[in-house]
Amino acid sequence: MKANRAASGQSGEACAASPRRIVPHAIYRRLGDRVFGALVLVLGSSIALLTVAMGLVLYRQGGAPIVRDGFFGFLFQTTWNPVTGEHGAWPFVVGTLITSFGALSIAFLPAIAVGIFSAEYAPRRVAAAINYLVDLLAAVPSVVIGIWGIFVFAPWMRDTFYMPAFYWARESAAWLLPVLGTPTSYNILTATLLLALMITPYTVALTRDAVRMVPREQREAAQALGSTHWEMIRMSVLPYARGGIVAGVVLSLARALGETMVVAMLIGNSNRLPYTLFGPAANMPSVIANEFREAVEPTHVTALMAVGFYLFLITFAVNLIAAYIQKRLNVGGRIL
Amino acid sequence: MTLRFRHIRDYAVRAVLVLCTVCLVAPLLVIIGYVLVNGISALTPAFFTEELGSPARAMQGRPTGLFHSIVGTVVIDLLALSFAAPVGMGAGIMLSEYSENPLNGPIRILTGTLNGMPAILMGLLAFSLVVRPTGRFSAVAGSVALAFVMVPIIARSVESVLRTTPWSLREVGLALGLPRWRVIVSTVLPAARSGILTGVLIAFARAAGEAAPLLFTSFGQNYLNLDIRRPMDTLPQRLYSLAISPYQEWHAMGWAAAIVLLLFVMACFLAARALSRAHGGRDA
Numbered sequence: 227m228k229a230n231r232a233a234s235g236q237s238g239e240a241c242a243a244s245p246r247r248i249v250p251h252a253i254y255r256r257l258g259d260r261v262f263g264a265l266v267l268v269l270g271s272s273i274a275l276l277t278v279a280m281g282l283v284l285y286r287q288g289g290a291p292i293v294r295d296g297f298f299g300f301l302f303q304t305t306w307n308p309v310t311g312e313h314g315a316w317p318f319v320v321g322t323l324i325t326s327f328g329a330l331s332i333a334f335l336p337a338i339a340v341g342i343f344s345a346e347y348a349p350r351r352v353a354a355a356i357n358y359l360v361d362l363l364a365a366v367p368s369v370v371i372g373i374w375g376i377f378v379f380a381p382w383m384r385d386t387f388y389m390p391a392f393y394w395a396r397e398s399a400a401w402l403l404p405v406l407g408t409p410t411s412y413n414i415l416t417a418t419l420l421l422a423l424m425i426t427p428y429t430v431a432l433t434r435d436a437v438r439m440v441p442r443e444q445r446e447a448a449q450a451l452g453s454t455h456w457e458m459i460r461m462s463v464l465p466y467a468r469g470g471i472v473a474g475v476v477l478s479l480a481r482a483l484g485e486t487m488v489v490a491m492l493i494g495n496s497n498r499l500p501y502t503l504f505g506p507a508a509n510m511p512s513v514i515a516n517e518f519r520e521a522v523e524p525t526h527v528t529a530l531m532a533v534g535f536y537l538f539l540i541t542f543a544v545n546l547i548a549a550y551i552q553k554r555l556n557v558g559g560r561i562l
Numbered sequence: 563m564t565l566r567f568r569h570i571r572d573y574a575v576r577a578v579l580v581l582c583t584v585c586l587v588a589p590l591l592v593i594i595g596y597v598l599v600n601g602i603s604a605l606t607p608a609f610f611t612e613e614l615g616s617p618a619r620a621m622q623g624r625p626t627g628l629f630h631s632i633v634g635t636v637v638i639d640l641l642a643l644s645f646a647a648p649v650g651m652g653a654g655i656m657l658s659e660y661s662e663n664p665l666n667g668p669i670r671i672l673t674g675t676l677n678g679m680p681a682i683l684m685g686l687l688a689f690s691l692v693v694r695p696t697g698r699f700s701a702v703a704g705s706v707a708l709a710f711v712m713v714p715i716i717a718r719s720v721e722s723v724l725r726t727t728p729w730s731l732r733e734v735g736l737a738l739g740l741p742r743w744r745v746i747v748s749t750v751l752p753a754a755r756s757g758i759l760t761g762v763l764i765a766f767a768r769a770a771g772e773a774a775p776l777l778f779t780s781f782g783q784n785y786l787n788l789d790i791r792r793p794m795d796t797l798p799q800r801l802y803s804l805a806i807s808p809y810q811e812w813h814a815m816g817w818a819a820a821i822v823l824l825l826f827v828m829a830c831f832l833a834a835r836a837l838s839r840a841h842g843g844r845d846a
Contacts (some may be wrong), residue, residue: 255741262743263660269652274672280683283690339582347579356583358835363590365831367771369798370820373805374593377600377813415767430586454572476614477678484680487776487802511682511774518686518778534686538679545678545763549671 277542284538300532306497308517313529315536317497321509322537324414324501325489326482329421334475337426341433341471343513346459357434364427370493375420380411380492388413388504407502412494414507420488425478432477436470437463471553476548483541486511510537601821604814609822614784614800620811627710628819630786633793638701638780639770641790642708647762650713654720654758659746668839670721675712678771684710685775694780701787701794711772712765723754760838760840767830771823797823 253493292300344356388409395402442464447456494506494517499506511535521527612627620626688707735745781793797819804816
């Protein structure tokens, strides 16, 4: 403000009167800044509080079975039968681990490949088209993919792959049968495949960004040594972008852990262990989506909340790991 | 390792990358194709004007539609946006403009974490915070759940947009003697307007496609309801119930819901892209 006055004072007497009218009272500055700063701080911390509150609320609502059976007791208990009042999270934890890690292992290599292709190889127009389609895939609502899965993909997969594979295994590889199980339309494999499709865009986008951030000198050094395009990528681009790619894969894992509707529509909803590849199963989000609305018994509701609490803990941990990797990447700007 | 081998390997890698890209893009095009074909044949004028009613209504061939779901989606989503936009923008401003604040780091990490949280947990949270205390499922509870989905997306995109606005803008304002809040409100925010709008639009589109948080908050119903204190229907959630229902007629209506939802989300997405392109063009 002082600088302002001094500046206009120097510029001429003609407008000497005007700054006094324009420059408002000190309250405008101090009070305004204080109020605005406080408001913004409150809004910002409310998001942080929301994350913490989610964990607390889920524990308060679902803590009873965890307190009763112990943290690992509830986790490892294998029976879930709302009718008899037995509640154990293990079937859903197993289902979640199979679907999310299965989807990740199916998706991550092709997704990284697409990310590299669009950032490094594709001509600009093609790259723009790929990026557009990948972003679009991320934007398609999961229920839309779910209805396609129910009416088109699942029946097609059953007739084309599951039944032939099952008959073949019965004829010539009986030892596979316990793994495969009796084919049903809605099973863990169908759900995992669609889950893989749904998490791909996240890995692609983050790989693409990480590869693009590699400085040009890094590439030129490899090119000057006479390397082919792929050798350049492998020797100088990928090592540099590794942190970003790993963070992208971890974030995709978090998506896979929490994606609900596609799994709820296609996994077949059975909590009877052991799961088979072609048989129905359930995971943590899907059991909450399928049973919470119909849950009448207070113990059932509480147990579902407890499952939600475990889901919270897992995704929270995975997200923090991803944030840590990204922070290392941003701060150092160096190889992880 | 001969030069010939190295070139062959280079081509092989390229072929694999192209193949992977095709494998990813193909399912998307197939899905969109199926939704368009099945959806258009199931779309009728009644879809936009009638309520769903009981299953019998569809089986007897009387006109049914999802008018009530469309209305509910609009009401719940706009309500959610009105909750989420101020909070998300405030948080975005906090993260970008007040980076000296010691709380900035934790808030950034927790915002990112909230963004990665499963949407179904937003539903459980809204159930515990709104449905439990009020004692009933309601559209407001659904809006709160969707607002939880929107807030971190808005916060992050506002933050990244504000960070890309040139620092000279702030310096000009401060050099003129404007207080800090006035610089943010009058120069930084207007300069980032289209970017902020893009972020809000993307958050809106994303939340509009979510069904999981609404299952046990707005709950859904088969008839038109305009009272936000009562259960309301939404398209994504109705699509889910139609798809898992045992009635053929309802399956067809599910496809119709899918095409409407898909086109709506794609329209938001295209608008956001156009906006950000206009924004990028002006900056460059």
